[in-house]
Amino acid sequence: DAKTTQPPSMDCAEGRAANLPCNHSTISGNEYVYWYRQIHSQGPQYIIHGLKNNETNEMASLIITEDRKSSTLILPHATLRDTAVYYCIVRVLSNQGGKLIFGQGTELSVKP
Amino acid sequence: SAVISQKPSRDICQRGTSLTIQCQVDSQVTMMFWYRQQPGQSLTLIATANQGSEATYESGFVIDKFPISRPNLTFSTLTVSNMSPEDSSIYLCSVPGGTSGRGETQYFGPGTRLLVL
Numbered sequence: 001d002a003k004t005t006q007p008p009s010m011d012c013a014e015g016r017a018a019n020l021p022c023n024h025s026t027i028s029g030n031e032y033v034y035w036y037r038q039i040h041s042q043g044p045q046y047i048i049h050g051l052k053n054n055e056t057n058e059m060a061s062l063i064i065t066e067d068r069k070s071s072t073l074i075l076p077h078a079t080l081r082d083t084a085v086y087y088c089i090v091r092v093l094s095n096q097g098g099k100l101i102f103g104q105g106t107e108l109s110v111k112p
Numbered sequence: 113s114a115v116i117s118q119k120p121s122r123d124i125c126q127r128g129t130s131l132t133i134q135c136q137v138d139s140q141v142t143m144m145f146w147y148r149q150q151p152g153q154s155l156t157l158i159a160t161a162n163q164g165s166e167a168t169y170e171s172g173f174v175i176d177k178f179p180i181s182r183p184n185l186t187f188s189t190l191t192v193s194n195m196s197p198e199d200s201s202i203y204l205c206s207v208p209g210g211t212s213g214r215g216e217t218q219y220f221g222p223g224t225r226l227l228v229l
Contacts, residue, residue, distance in 0.1 A: 038155075041223075042222060042223070043204050043206070043221050043222050043223050044155065044204075044218075044220045046209075046217040046218065049216065049217075087154070093216060099145055099157050099160060100145075100155075100218055102147075102155040102156070103154060104154050105154060
């Protein structure tokens, strides 16, 4: 799986949009971009994933650049409960389920 | 989504002893994964456990240290053997999910917090 690069930490004001960047310049054509988050003392939680089109769900939006070398996770209205470590992961989907290779992630602090 | 429970949720152990961690899933899954998260670090995959076959270990992890059992499609155990303080970590199990059968998502258990003295 390709590696990703994320800023180690970010701050965001409550109610504002949180934009978390991720670089994955060596991504392969069949690798998806995944985002997970880990709230303190809990197991990681799936947020969203995409291949090349932008994606949106009830939690977040994922914007992938046209060359697929970077992406941005957007939390449109961050709350204090969104404070967590956010992991950007690239991986291939397979019939075997696939394993996740975690980088260091971005520690997002949402402040009142 | 899958609901995953782990036992124990935390433990304090003496060096040289072993601890077996249990992972129970509320649905049948072919694959289960075991991860370790050392203090202040990201998650590292230990091994992949398939039902009916030997677990596949990642580089740096060996079966003698982390034996895994997978007796059925809803249960797995990870044993941390001959523990040292360096084994103090959170141990998490996970299973693939999603509707296509290709594991679009993964669900994680709450983790087992281990402190070795």
